[in-house]
Amino acid sequence: MIQIRNEIRPIRNEDTETLVAIWLEASQFAHSFLGQERLQLQSEQVRDIYLKQAENWVILENGQPAGFIGLMDQFIGGLFIDTKIHGKGLGRQLLDHALELKKTLSLEVYALNTQAHSFYLRNGFTETARDPQDGEGLPFEVIHMSRDL
Template identity: 80%
Template sequence: MIQIHNEIRPIRDEDTETLVNIWLEASRFAHGFLGEERLQLQSEQVRDIYLKQAENWVIIHDGKPAGFIGLVGQFIGGLFIDPHIHGKGLGRQLLVHALDLKKSLELEVYALNTQAHGFYLRNGFVEIARFAEDDEGLPFAVIHMRRDA
């Protein structure tokens, strides 16, 4: 299998709306259990807070932004790929890039998001803790994971 490497670059102001749309579509796919109202509210927080505060790296596929990883120090605040092009190795490329930069990464993933949990396990992350509630105190279990380079 030929591995295609896409350009990975820092976020630009003009990427914001595209990345918020990718975040929302990917979250509907992976976090539908949170409900549309909560996802809409969170998408505003992604636009107004998280994309501005995190160190964001954008992956370019077929000439346009196709996903991003947001880092806060060594913590992955989010990794989102356009769900229409899952399975092309874009998420893995972003992880490799982040590991090259940070040498060690941690993250939290919803236990109900079995696809993402499996993705992180396949990419060398190990579970270090589980919590019964998410950061907002909602009754959705989260798994804390870590990987060293």
């Protein structure tokens, strides 16, 4: 079976609102344990800070932004795909693209986000460490992972 690759391109200003909406919906699904108020605040930070600071790559589905990966050097700050089209290989394509660019990648994932943890394991990442709380000091275990090309 031939895998059709979706177009991946750098973020554009006009992508911002769509990507923030994708981030928020995916986070409500995967990080519901953080609570709606915190996720809403974080979505503003994604819009106003993180999308501007990271090296962001957008994947298109039918010509429209369907997800993105945010890189800070070799660290994946986030990988989010429109929840309506999970399972179509878009996340894997973004990971492959980032690996081609960086050769080595690392990330942190919440232990409670078992789907993401499993996704990274299936895609060749290995656990390197665990922290009992996240970067904001909240009591949510974080798993550190990495992968080389």
